[in-house]
Amino acid sequence: MQRKRLGDILKDAGLVSEVEIKETLTSKKVQQKLGDALLERGLITEQQLIEVLEFQLGVPHVSLYRYPVDTNLLNLVTKDFAVRNHVMPLKREDNQLTMAMNDPMDYYTIDDLQISTGFQIAPVIAKKDEIIQTINKYYNIKDAEDPEPNIDPEEAPIIKLVNQILQTGVQMRASDVHIDPQETKVYIRYRVDGLLRTERSVRKPMQNSLIARIKIMANLNITENRLPQDGRIKTSINSVPVDLRISTLPTVFGEKIVIRILDLGSLLNRLSELGFNKINFQRYMGMIEMPSGLILITGPTGSGKSSTLYASLNHLNTENQNIITIEDPVEYQIEGINQVQVNHAAGLTFSRGLRSILRQDPDVVMVGEIRDSETAEIAVRASLTGHLVLSTLHTNNAIATIPRLIDMDIEPYLVVSSLSGIVAQRLVRKICRDCKEAREPAQMEQELFEKRGLAIEKVYKGKGCSNCQNTGYRGRMAIQEILVVDDEIRNMMLNNQAIANIRKYAWEQGMIFLMDDGLLKVKRGLTTIEEILRVTKND
Secondary structure, X not given: OOOOOHHHHHHHOOOOOHHHHHHHHHHOOOOOOHHHHHHHOOOOOHHHHHHHHHHHHOOOEOOOOOOOOOHHHHHOOOHHHHHHHOEEEEEEEOOEEEEEEOOOOOHHHHHHHHHHHOOEEEEEEOOHHHHHHHHHHHHHHHHHHOOOOOOOHHHOHHHHHHHHHHHHHHHOOEEEEEEEEOOOEEEEEEEEOOEEEEEEEEEHHHHHHHHHHHHHHOOOOOOOOOXXXXXXXXXXXXXXXXXXXXXXXXXXOEEEEEEEXXXXXXXXXXXXXXXXXXXXXXXXHHHHOOOOEEEEEEOOOOOOHHHHHHHHHHHHOOOOOOEEEEEOOOOOOOOOOEEEEOEOOOXXXXXXXXXXXXXXXXXXXXXXXOOOHHHHHHHHHHHHOOOEEEEEEOOOOOOOHHHHHHHOOOOHHHHHHHEEEEEEEEEEEEEOOOOEEEEOXXXXXXXXXXXXXXXXXXXXXXXXXXXXXXXXXXXXXXEEEEEEOOXXXXXXXXXXXXXXXXXXXXHHOOOOOHHHHHHHHHHOOOOOHHHHHHHHOOO
């Protein structure tokens, strides 16, 4: 094989410029490969990289999902080597070993493999996710079937099974793993991009030890199987630090377990990575950089409110700020911030904790959620006495939050004086970049855009490919609306003006509503009209 450099190949194919390659080389992490750095910066997609390498190097691309792997070859390459170098032995013909590689230009690894196995290596290209899932699948089956004679109890088959289930969850970027006992088997299901799908099933006899293993990891009572329990596990999976939230529920076929995977890397996003459009970003920065006031993030469960709150706290987290939070539960521990966990059994409620926090001389206070009028009142009063208060509330849109607060028996003049702004947000699925295609908008779509004062020539959708499990979507992004409460809105609120009037005034002032932000993102080819209508239909 002729040894070429990846930068030259991508440049010749017109995918990246010399400038982009140089910038990426200077900004990438020390051991990081150029291809991975370009993917991370979004300059190319994995599919584009594979297609170019396939064409330029003549190395075929394989999909590993249904590939018949020769399991006799697993003894030739250790699992550790396979995981570290993203390689997987597939088949052997005479003196030639076909090896799936994420990077077929990793000549060092090819040389190592030729020396250690004694075979000529014939590389084929496969996606990194598929290689890792295939390694986990085949090597774990091998370990379970023929454990070492003096096996470490830590390496027992059930422990490996749990590790494999969790590794797959992190690999698929799942938000939740469901372990669902049925009458004759146990289903393992993953929620990816908001949708649940069954990935595999486990034999019924393994159910009790599987559930016991997860309970032991989460420090739960393994003898109690008639009452729900909650726990958490902090661990590292595929060298990614994750926080796992465990919830058990007794069902007629045994205990169902749901594991919420909190990827600690993604929770600490910068504010600039949350998908705010430019105008909304400037408005939001203006709100959180004020010394006092109440800022509310609203939306249903699973709309990314926590990510926005944590990104905001992370932005404000400097050594001259005393930041205290009260949460139920504390989702992610941030260094330099004092976090308080609600404990109902001990009598530590949101309102009681919030009162104590205000005696601790805070600059910024974050209240996980305003659930009752007592918490709402203290939060409002705290924002009026020189504190910046951030919190969340369950309402459909930004303007509907105003009557909701007044309904919580807080004096309207207090609500009016304290509120700085309200953000409503939803999560929508992003179109898969590898199978994205343009089409002409239908008449209904055209009318929808025109009604909002926007013009549209093309809309995009994902055709469906192996990258996105044929869904046409991969990953999620937020759409937002921001109501900045100015003096005019305060007057309107004090005079009990109808919500429709406040909405009309906000629109005249250039407020971008949820639907508009969504349509702007449709126009940019990031998501589909179906997704926007799905999440805004209640507004």
